[in-house]
Amino acid sequence: MDGLGSREKHIDFISNHNGSSPSDIILSTLPAPLSVALTSVVIPFLLPTRYILLQYSSRIWIHLLIETLTVVCPILLSFTALSYSTSLNVVMLFLLIISLMICAPKWWNPNIPVVNHLFSFPLPGKKPPFLTNYRAGMNLATAICILAVDFAVFPRRFAKTETYGYSLMDVGVGSFIIANGLVGSSQNQSTKAWSKTFPILLLGLFRLIAVKLSNYHEHVTEYGVHWNFFFTLAIVKIASSLIKTNFRPIVMSCILLAIYELGLKLGLETWILSDFPRNNLISANREGIFSLLGYMAIYYAACELGDYIKKPKTQFKEWLRLLVVLASLSFLAWICLQISESLFGIPSRRLANTSFCLWMLTYNLVIMSSYLLVDLLLVTFDLRRETDALGDTSSLPVFREPYLLRFINYNGLVFFLLANILTGLVNMSFDTIRMAMFPSIIFLFNYCTVLCLFVAGMYLWRIRM
Structure with missing residues (x-):
């Protein structure tokens, strides 16, 4: 690439876009939870029973190979080559899953009295698979997007x-x-919060230095001149631990949003979005600094939701009740979003205003509900029986948590950091904008494969950062 001219061209390529619609975005993401169901169907469909029942270490790599296709490809294709019809993608993927189930009757035993035992069916495990799947799926989708946006195959909307x-x-x-808030706490001790977020601050500093030294293309209006995602993530965590209050997290969320929205309407919004000179540290990073209030409100709301999700649940009916709650909350958040749009305006990522915060809650509640729905549907086929010595395949275990998503969740921050590093290296080495569709898809798939192999190795060697 040819120096400053290419840099400016790249900035123009990723700037000045108006987005799409909420339904389009949600539909484009639904292949992520459906990929969990696809994986659960494909594994026993492709592998013989004796292989599925082998020890964990004996089958992990073949699982990883299959899951790289069944988990990564639906998301990648939905964001790129098949993005012209997001609703059709969901329908076709659903039909594929149903077809595979019909073609592989060994996947379940139709003679099991599912309905009679379903509501009292135990769901062991402290951490529900749907939460791991949601957090890792979100991380994977983000990693795909941060590189795919530099390719023409990624739609500008x-x-x-x-x-x-x-x-x-x-x-x-x-x-x-939200993913951090679900598993975190709004009342963390400040010393503990510092110890956990200090590495994230270092990552933010490392990214800042690397970008400035390499003259890498920057979208300044995203966060500011010096700010980046890692600073936002770390400071939200630290600030929430420093605020000592007896209020419930959801109340703190509402208070922060009210204060911030008032400030925006009193002139802060105009200043943040203006061309006012970035001649001091605060002005230079005004988007990143002031959006912290919105992101803290999101974090507190997620903590409230996480406290509810983490309450002990041992039976199917309790998780079904959670699904109803999540679906109801997503509908309520959507109604609140419509009201907020009429009162305060449409969402703004740069501001993290009230409408943006409500949109984040709506979107994530819908996707989270989808992951839980898939998980509960898989449970209906997981009324396990011991396989006899003759290799009876009538009741094989269902894989509700793909190994690949478990690996990503185990080292989520490392996965995202490596995605950022590889994205930078690719953009400095290739003219991605001019790459044709098919080579772009292959390139992006190989990029995802490298990321997945890296975190798989870290998991198998029990390296956690």
């Missing part, structure tokens, strides 16, 4: 909006904040 609107890439940071 999915790229980050310049000021206002809905887009696929706008949901990344908010989803990370």
